[in-house]
Amino acid sequence: xxxxxxxxxxxxxxxxxxxxxxxxxxxxxxxxxxxxxxxxxxxxxxxxxxxxxxxxxxxxxxxxxxxxxxxxxxxxxxxxxxxxxxxxxxxxxxxxxxxxxxxxxxxxxxxxxxxxxxxxxxxxxxxxxxxxxxxxxxxxxxxxxxxxxxxxxxxxxxxxxxxxxxxxxxxxxxxxxxxxxxxxxxxxxxxxxxxxxxxxxxxxxxxxxxxxxxxxxxxxxxxxxxxxxxxxxxxxxxxxxxxxxxxxxxxxxxxxxxxxxxxxxxxxxxxxxxxxxxxxxxxxxxxxxxxxxxxxxxxxxxxxxxxxxxxxxxxxxxxxxxxxxxxxxxxxxxxxxxxxxxxxxxxxxxxxxxxxxxx
Amino acid sequence: xxxxxxxxxxxxxxxxxxxxxxxxxxxxxxxxxxxxxxxxxxxxxxxxxxxxxxxxxxxxxxxxxxxxxxxxxxxxxxxxxxxxxxxxxxxxxxxxxxxxxxxxxxxxxxxxxxxxxxxxxxxxxxxxxxxxxxxxxxxxxxxxxxxxxxxxxxxxxxxxxxxxxxxxxxxxxxxxxxxxxxxxxxxxxxxxxxxxxxxxxxxxxxxxxxxxxxxxxxxxxxxxxxxxxxxxxxxxxxxxxxxxxxxxxxxxxxxxxxxxxxxxxxxxxxxxxxxxxxxxxxxxxxxxxxxxxxxxxxxxxxxxxxxxxxxxxxxxx
Numbered sequence: 001x002x003x004x005x006x007x008x009x010x011x012x013x014x015x016x017x018x019x020x021x022x023x024x025x026x027x028x029x030x031x032x033x034x035x036x037x038x039x040x041x042x043x044x045x046x047x048x049x050x051x052x053x054x055x056x057x058x059x060x061x062x063x064x065x066x067x068x069x070x071x072x073x074x075x076x077x078x079x080x081x082x083x084x085x086x087x088x089x090x091x092x093x094x095x096x097x098x099x100x101x102x103x104x105x106x107x108x109x110x111x112x113x114x115x116x117x118x119x120x121x122x123x124x125x126x127x128x129x130x131x132x133x134x135x136x137x138x139x140x141x142x143x144x145x146x147x148x149x150x151x152x153x154x155x156x157x158x159x160x161x162x163x164x165x166x167x168x169x170x171x172x173x174x175x176x177x178x179x180x181x182x183x184x185x186x187x188x189x190x191x192x193x194x195x196x197x198x199x200x201x202x203x204x205x206x207x208x209x210x211x212x213x214x215x216x217x218x219x220x221x222x223x224x225x226x227x228x229x230x231x232x233x234x235x236x237x238x239x240x241x242x243x244x245x246x247x248x249x250x251x252x253x254x255x256x257x258x259x260x261x262x263x264x265x266x267x268x269x270x271x272x273x274x275x276x277x278x279x280x281x282x283x284x285x286x287x288x289x290x291x292x293x294x295x296x297x298x299x300x301x302x303x304x305x306x307x308x309x310x311x312x313x314x315x316x317x318x319x320x321x322x323x324x325x326x327x328x329x330x331x332x333x334x335x336x337x338x339x340x341x342x343x344x345x346x347x348x349x350x351x352x353x354x355x356x357x358x359x
Numbered sequence: 360x361x362x363x364x365x366x367x368x369x370x371x372x373x374x375x376x377x378x379x380x381x382x383x384x385x386x387x388x389x390x391x392x393x394x395x396x397x398x399x400x401x402x403x404x405x406x407x408x409x410x411x412x413x414x415x416x417x418x419x420x421x422x423x424x425x426x427x428x429x430x431x432x433x434x435x436x437x438x439x440x441x442x443x444x445x446x447x448x449x450x451x452x453x454x455x456x457x458x459x460x461x462x463x464x465x466x467x468x469x470x471x472x473x474x475x476x477x478x479x480x481x482x483x484x485x486x487x488x489x490x491x492x493x494x495x496x497x498x499x500x501x502x503x504x505x506x507x508x509x510x511x512x513x514x515x516x517x518x519x520x521x522x523x524x525x526x527x528x529x530x531x532x533x534x535x536x537x538x539x540x541x542x543x544x545x546x547x548x549x550x551x552x553x554x555x556x557x558x559x560x561x562x563x564x565x566x567x568x569x570x571x572x573x574x575x576x577x578x579x580x581x582x583x584x585x586x587x588x589x590x591x592x593x594x595x596x597x598x599x600x601x602x603x604x605x606x607x608x609x610x611x612x613x614x615x616x617x618x619x620x621x622x623x624x625x626x627x628x629x630x631x632x633x634x635x636x637x638x639x640x641x642x643x644x645x646x647x648x649x650x651x652x653x654x655x656x657x658x659x660x661x662x663x664x665x666x667x668x669x670x671x672x673x674x675x676x
Contacts, residue, residue: 018516029532137399137664141657143608145615146631146649149638157639297523301612305635315524316616319531331528335519 005347012339019339020072023331024065027324034081034322055081055324068328077329082321087329090314092197095333096204097171098310101302102295104230106288109238114284116238117245118277124250132242139239144298148232148305155228167225169307171206176221178206184213229306233298237291244287249280282352289345293338386593386670393669400665406658410651414474421468422454425625430463437461438634438641458643461634462623466644469625470651476626477655480541480610481603487545488606489599492552493588499553500560501583511557514550522547523612530618537610537626540619544609548602555598559591566590593670600663604656611652627652 034057035048043051052058056067071078077087120132156168172178180203182189189196203209207226210219252258253276261275300312311330318326394400413420429435434452439459442448457466499510517525529543530536563569564587572582613619614628615635622629627648634644 014512015515015519018512019519022516022520023528026528026532031532031534137657137660138653141604141608141653141660143611143615143628143631143649143652143656145612145635146645146652149631149635149645150642150649153638153642153645293521296521297612300523300527301615304616312524316527319527327528331520331524334521334524338521339519 008343008346012343015339016336019332019335020069021065023328023335024068026331027327028061028064030319030322030324030327032322034324072329072332078325080318080323080326082318082323082326087325088197090326091311091329091333092201093204094309094311094314096201096206097308098296098299098303098312100205100207100226101229101233101299101308101310102292104226105233105295105298106237106291108230109234109241109291110288112234113238113241114245114281116242117284118249118272120242120246121249121253122272129246133246136239136242139235140243142235143301144232144236145301145305147235148229148302151228151232152305166228168228171222171225171308172218173221173225176218178203178209178218178222179213179215180204181209181213184215229302229308232305233295233302236298237294240287240291241284244284245280248283249276252276252280255279282349285349285352286345289342292341296334296338390666390669394665397665397668399661400669403658403661403663403665406654407662410474410478410655410658413471414478417472417475421465421471423465423468425469425472426464426623427468428463429459429465435459435463437463438637438644440641441466441643457647458641460630460644461637461641464623466630466647469630470627470647472625473627473630473648473651474655476537476620476624477607477611477652480537480544481607481655481659484541484544484548484606484610485599485602487541488548488552488602489595491545492549493556493592493595495549496553496556496558497560497583497588497591500557501564501579501587507557510553514553517547518550520547523609526609526613527616527618530613535618535621537614537620537624540610540613543613544606547609548606551602552595552598555594556591559594560587563587563591597663597667597670600659600666604659604663607652607656607659 033048034055035043035051039047039051049058056064059067075088077091079085080087080090083090116132116136120129123129152168155164155166159165167173180200182199182203187199189199206222207219210216210222258271258276261271266274296312299310300316302308303310303313304316311334315327315330315334317323318330394404423429435455436459438461439455441458442452442455444450444454448454455465455467457470460466460469495510495514499507520528525547526540526543529546530539533539533542560583569582569586572586577586610619611626611628611631614626615632617629617632620626620629622633630648631645631652634641638645
């Protein structure tokens with residue numbers, strides 16, 4: 001097992017190098033002068049020269065890549081050209097939003113998708129099965145941004161004044177502030193240290209922070225704000241999971257060991273949960289990792305629709321503003337997260353299925 | 360002992376001559392027959408047929424030019440709600456089934472013309488990814504060795520990025536516009552085709568008929584092009600059909616962000632993006648383009664599903 005994990009990690013290294021190279025090259029290829037984009041069209045030659053010197057842009061491109069790769073590996077992402085602030089600080093502020101969105105989306109997709117798939121497979125070829133699969137097909141075909149806008153219209157405007165009203169944008173209602181748990185518990189922290197940044201990063205997950213500090217008002221408000229974007233984001237993975245669960249379960253239910261279990265006189269529920277589902281869910285686990293990529297892509301659109309300050313939206317804005325450090329750092333972080341998730345999925349697959357020979 | 364000729368004669372006695380002369384049914388004919396027996400396939404074909412009719416006959420179906428500004432020509436208000444005479448809209452007002460957009464244009468005409476843009480995006484992207492992916496995957500699998508490693512590691516790097524994010528980055532480099540968006544989506548979808556093609560070629564490479572061709576002295580290229588690739592196409596055809604669906608969705612996403620088709624091109628994603636802040640005051644301007652995207656994508660998804668089932672020999676037909 002350990003050998004497998006190490007080998008899997010080693011394979012990831014060239015891919016990681018490729019990701020670094022691609023982000024670096026892409027960021028450098030974006031047309032336009034970052035100096036003029038940041039300081040304005042009227043920036044003089046001297047000012048731009050100093051700007052290039054300050055940001056290392058006057059070095060040969062290979063040296064720039066060397067500096068970049070070294071910095072990234074030390075988790076030093078440099079300073080945003082546009083905001084003149086450390087990129088790591090911006091990540092600490094923006095990443096939690098996207099994590100809440102993506103994790104919420106994946107959880108909801110599993111919680112609805114798997115049972116839908118099971119029901120559909122159990123009632124194979126009945127009206128329920130057809131209806132579920134029609135819904136799943138429609139779910140796969142819906143553009144995230146359209147569904148988001150339509151949900152916002154329905155829940156924020158049409159249902160205004162009813163208990164079903166939900167906020168159409170933002171993370172918290174105006175006037176509410178999420179107090180970080182370390183402040184609520186009066187911890188003394190030295191500002192600027194990695195440990196403080198890490199705690200700040202954790203506390204920026206508003207739902208988690210409210211949960212551990214027992215601030216139910218903030219918790220309710222944050223969850224309310226998350227419902228619409230999470231639902232819009234989760235429809236496609238949910239539909240894919242439902243279809244996958246259904247087809248995988250149908251295949252397993254036709255196997256000999258299911259017939260054996262039934263012949264032994266096991267009750268249907270036991271056959272389903274103890275024998276069929278355990279085996280049927282393995283392929284579903286594999287696609288969960290792949291769905292994370294879809295969720296991260298969808299996050300750009302969802303964050304745009306719901307006015308959320310996450311990494312997707314930030315990255316999009318950075319690209320239009322040619323803010324190289326942010327583009328590079330955010331793309332690398334997202335790609336590395338995606339790679340790690342798929343690594344975890346691969347390893348967990350080997351844990352779940354004893355038949356998978358690891359070497 | 361019976362002579363060889365005698366044995367051959369006695370063997371051929373039992374074979375019906377007429378049966379020998381009947382033409383074998385081709386795989387694609389069987390597939391079409393099976394596809395037409397499945398409801399999902401039929402619904403998919405109907406939806407795609409409908410959208411294609413809209414796209415081809417757009418000038419005939421659309422009541423207005425999609426870029427025509429109606430201000431001064433008709434009494435219309437900006438972002439006016441749909442006016443349908445059958446549903447009680449006064450007959451003295453001009454009929455606009457999907458309302459008027461933010462630039463005083465007829466929304467229905469724009470949605471109809473949008474079918475042209477979206478379908479051509481879907482087909483072009485997939486065509487590019489199909490050829491690129493098929494060639495790369497086939498070369499990687501058939502030649503193997505360092506070439507296989509190189510091609511597949513490049514594909515891994517592309518797959519290492521969430522697709523839309525990479526597409527956004529590529530468009531940012533090349534500049535916004537429909538052609539660059541098409542190119543970006545083709546690049547990010549290419550690895551899927553390469554991987555599927557590689558897997559099929561790897562299994563077909565070991566088949567007896569390939570060995571037979573090798574024994575007959577056929578060149579590597581000839582074997583690849585005439586023996587292996589045609590037999591490895593089945594899964595990639597299914598993938599392409601589903602790929603058109605996701606290409607249309609991704610292109611709409613890019614356009615929604617302002618990176619794809621530029622106004623005044625009547626593209627569904629662009630139309631949605633332009634009016635997204637008006638969703639509370641003019642929901643019809645968001646609803647109809649989105650519905651059109653959904654129905655088109657649904658059509659290709661259903662057809663892809665139907666094709667997959669029809670081509671799967673394991674399923675009992």
